[in-house]
Amino acid sequence: MDRKIVKELIQEQLNAVAGAHGFQAEYSDFLPNVIVINHIDIKHEKLQKLPSEVMVDLDCAAAVLRGAHIYAPGVLSMISGTLIGDKVSIYADLNRKCKKGLLKIFPDSRKVFLGNGVVKMTRSMLFGDNLAPKGVAVGVTETISGCPSIGDAFLPSGFAMLQNLPSIMCVNALDPQKNDLVLDMCASPGNKTIHIAALMENQGTLIAIDKTAGKVAQLRKTCQIFAAKVRIFQADSSKIAVEDPGQTAANVDQGPPFLPETFDKILLDAPCRVLGKRPEFHNRVTEKVLKSYVPLQRKLFTSAVSLLKPKGRLVYSTCTITLAENEGIVEWALRTFKCLRLVNIAQHFGSPGWPGTTLTEVQRTKVQRFGPNLDPDT
Numbered sequence: 001m002d003r004k005i006v007k008e009l010i011q012e013q014l015n016a017v018a019g020a021h022g023f024q025a026e027y028s029d030f031l032p033n034v035i036v037i038n039h040i041d042i043k044h045e046k047l048q049k050l051p052s053e054v055m056v057d058l059d060c061a062a063a064v065l066r067g068a069h070i071y072a073p074g075v076l077s078m079i080s081g082t083l084i085g086d087k088v089s090i091y092a093d094l095n096r097k098c099k100k101g102l103l104k105i106f107p108d109s110r111k112v113f114l115g116n117g118v119v120k121m122t123r124s125m126l127f128g129d130n131l132a133p134k135g136v137a138v139g140v141t142e143t144i145s146g147c148p149s150i151g152d153a154f155l156p157s158g159f160a161m162l163q164n165l166p167s168i169m170c171v172n173a174l175d176p177q178k179n180d181l182v183l184d185m186c187a188s189p190g191n192k193t194i195h196i197a198a199l200m201e202n203q204g205t206l207i208a209i210d211k212t213a214g215k216v217a218q219l220r221k222t223c224q225i226f227a228a229k230v231r232i233f234q235a236d237s238s239k240i241a242v243e244d245p246g247q248t249a250a251n252v253d254q255g256p257p258f259l260p261e262t263f264d265k266i267l268l269d270a271p272c273r274v275l276g277k278r279p280e281f282h283n284r285v286t287e288k289v290l291k292s293y294v295p296l297q298r299k300l301f302t303s304a305v306s307l308l309k310p311k312g313r314l315v316y317s318t319c320t321i322t323l324a325e326n327e328g329i330v331e332w333a334l335r336t337f338k339c340l341r342l343v344n345i346a347q348h349f350g351s352p353g354w355p356g357t358t359l360t361e362v363q364r365t366k367v368q369r370f371g372p373n374l375d376p377d378t
């Protein structure tokens with residue numbers, strides 16, 4: 001499908017969900033295959049707070065900030081007499097103190113204003129006895145995050161994919177070429193795999209691996225939808241390199257184990273705790289769980305280094321914000337594998353790496369960090 005048609009279809013969808021604001025689909029000046037949907041820079045104080053309110057629970061609140069409407073189970077309170085079509089302000093119950101079914105303004109100074117919306121269900125539909133209400137209770141029209149409501153069905157299937165800028169940058173940094181032999185070590189659901197296949201113009205050899213059967217099935221589905229030429233295997237990528245020097249390996253096309261120095265390009269989009277990718281009001285992650293990712297990331301990295309050809313390119317990425325899983329891994333890798341060299345990527349949209357490891361200031365400018373952009377000391 002032509003890029004212009006894809007853009008027009010996206011714009012139609014945006015017009016349908018835009019609410020009070022017009023969102024625009026635009027071509028990117030810097031990224032040739034990308035159509036950009038900019039969020040609207042709504043300053044918190046500029047959104048008008050309305051006299052009527054609904055309180056929502058924290059999961060619902062996080063979804064609202066990602067562009068969702070408010071579904072009935074997430075509503076905690078609605079002022080008595082509110083009618084369908086009334087405009088209301090939406091607040092998150094940060095302290096978890098709002099009683100379900102409250103019928104007046106919730107007097108809590110820590111409730112968080114999320115935006116405004118239009119009521120679609122009344123109190124009696126939401127809080128009546130023995131009800132298990134479903135469906136949209138409040139249609140969200142504007143939020144402090146400025147995100148439109150876009151879901152899986154938003155894009156023409158098989159022709160475009162929702163991706164955030166950091167994900168796009170990972171694959172651009174990998175720079176896969178038509179005739180490369182490329183490995184995507186932690187590939188499911190396959191968003192970056194598809195992007196790699198597109199840049200390779202479905203030529204060369206692209207191997208994509210994930211650890212569990214369910215994830216591999218998801219990966220296969222994505223690749224089928226996009227008709228991407230990818231060899232998919234279920235394996236633990238920390239164990240896919242041939243270790244015994246006497247051991248042989250089958251042809252790469254047959255899957256792991258692979259001989260050392262096999263691949264031109266390797267993407268290690270590592271499993272991580274996913275902190276900072278989405279708005280969250282609460283997180284119950286323990287320190288123990290948080291620390292458990294680094295050993296796995298190191299094992300995967302070790303495998304990647306072994307499989308990379310001399311002068312090959314390895315991109316390491318996560319979708320989390322901790323120092324240990326990002327700059328910490330890069331620092332460890334440079335210390336451990338003397339064959340590695342940190343290189344500059346032509347396109348820089350991220351901010352430099354945080355201080356706090358032994359990475360030098362120059363090295364920190366070679367890695368890219370995407371939001372929160374401030375270094376932790378400021």
Ligand SMILES: C[S@@+](CC[C@H](N)C(=O)[O-])C[C@H]1O[C@@H](n2cnc3c(N)ncnc32)[C@H](O)[C@@H]1O
Pocket residue numbers: 167185186187188189190191192193209210211212215235236237238269270271272319
């Ligand atoms: C961050 S996600 C990958 C997202 C994917 N690259 C994309 O862009 O769609 C990490 C993936 O690593 C997989 N994974 C975790 N441990 C693994 C291992 N030891 N070997 C291979 N895959 C693993 C998980 O199942 C998960 O699908």
